[in-house]
Amino acid sequence: MSLFGILYQFSDSFTFLILAALGLAIIFGMMGIINLAQGEFIMVGAYATTIIINQGFPYPVGILGGALAAALLGFVMDRLIISHLYQRVLDSVVATWGISLVLSEGMLQLFGPSMQSVSMPLGSVSIDGSKYSVYKLLLTLLAIGVVILIYLLFTKTEFGRKARATMQSRDISESLGVNTKAVYSETFVIGSALAGLTGALYAPTMTITPTMGNNFMVQSFVTVMCGGANPILGSVLSGGVLGLVNSTLSVTISAFFGKIGLLIITIIIIRVLPTGFTGLIEKTGARRRR
């Protein structure tokens, strides 16, 4: 296999992990809510995208529509359910698990067990004597773009400052005039939109079914767990390490060992680094400053 081939395998694995985890990481990191319906938000995004593209609209419109549909759903869910559960981790788990069941079974009732999927756009390209899917390459670029965008959103904007302040100390932020409820709401909608975007981007590569969200769950949870408290830095670092392990084992042995390896490395990481990659970075950063 060529060097580019190896890089391609890694970036494919990395992209999947990052995109699967980002929405969950932001909602968890910022709000302390474990969204077990993450997979179903991804599924909703994929359905919306597929329906829109099947209506004859171009792919970018469909993908945007997928993200918006999930954002809208996130907004409704936040108003109805999540807003009553801010800071209540265990309750939010049960509630979001319930939401996930309602969404997947509801989709089954609405659209049946499967739906005509859309094909992957953009064909293939020949690099170094071997062919690769252009869309999969584009996905990696898009994933990096999304990470940069989210980084800018949380570091360079008014909303980002308020969100980070709320994350650090809700009470002090409130006393300084930050509407933390609004911040939580907006964060949840952003997380939902990211999940929807993931579904939208992967919709052309997958079979569209009400249970398709499950395909993302394990990857997204292990990535967030290894990442630690900082949703962006943590996701990127753990996506990188886990992606490397997963792609290396998948290519050299088999997809089965790739999956096993992903879980074993997760166990090792949370044993050695109980605060995840973010904790490690913060610790070394603090040491250097001393």
Add this chain to the structure above:
Amino acid sequence: MRWKNLLGVLLATSMVAGSLVGCGSANSALGGGSADAAEKDTIKIGSLEDWTGDYATIGIQKYHAAELAVEELNKNGGLLGKEVELVAYDCQSDTTKYQEFCKKLVQDDQVDVIMGCMSSACREAIRPYIEENNALLFYNNQYEGGVASHNVFCTGTIPEQNCEVLVKELLDQGNTSFYTIAADYNFGQIMTQWVDKTVVENGGVVAGEEFIPLGTSQFESTIQKIKDADPDVLVCELVGTAQASFYEQFLKSGIEDITMASTVQIVQSYDHKTITAPALGNMYVTGGFVEEMADYSDAAKEFVDMWRAKYPEEGGVYMEGEIEYTGIMLWAKAVEKAGTTEVEAVIDALESGEISVESAAGTVTIDGATHHAIKDIFLILCDENHELHVENEIDAVEPYWLRDELKIDLRVESPNKQYTPIDE
């Protein structure tokens, strides 16, 4: 320390999830089974299929087929002068549900026969119970073969029928090297063994194989390895909706000149309708039935029309739906021959070798020695537009493996176990 909580919470929820789903199911039964089973004024057929969950595409088809078969039986005056009743439960693609509802069908509903099971895992989960209670199970589904049980009849296509025909036909076309990717559980592994065995015995070359974990939806590493091996034929024994994602990714990887082959795709869950063309273009499949055979034979057309009239909304009727229907008809024939629904008498009738049905998929006969079916196998080509063409028909393919290679005769003695080529 939140992420530590996250781990704990995940574990806790998965446990709670398991237990909650467990207790929720007790009242999810929909069957019209009356409690006074003692009176036996009707003949009862039990059905265990998945209406929801991962296997729903096939499960709903099979459940509908059972409904249709019971309706037809009653239209023609029932069985032994009695009305036939279907007692059906949704097993939710969950093996433990099969065990639970199987007990319910046998103990509470006291059905005369059970039709059902989709995956081999659920069949093996209920088979011991069926045997201990001397009940009767018709497993109407393609599977990896090898079940030798006094109480189980398998009417679906098995490897010596579909795998052998598929590989031999493709070798005849001039292909030599075969690469197999298969779902990583007993079905996929045993099917792969059959493919490899048939390839080697007939002068072909095994270029490689990979087993894919169930639920895998991203395939770039698998595609890379296929690229490196560069085979003539790629045999795909992928199972479940997630794994069906492979084809679109394979198509867009730019690989050409590899003929695809399968015994699972298309014939089982009409993937050519759910996957956008031309991802399955140039794929050969072998199996018992596809609804497109309506253009091929009158019997098929009659069956498909009957299905369409009753289930116009449904995606279609394919191999497993058809064989569920035919399985019920085979059992009904045996009941008529036996003159009773009593299990031993019906098994005797089925073992006589005289129970045969003219189905939409041709003549199907129960082979007494193996409890499997002698049936016609069709080689079907899916073209670039995802239209299906019957390329060849091989009549009366025998389920020979248990009988000829393992010397098993269930009429004489039943080992009540599943044999696999792996234990040989």
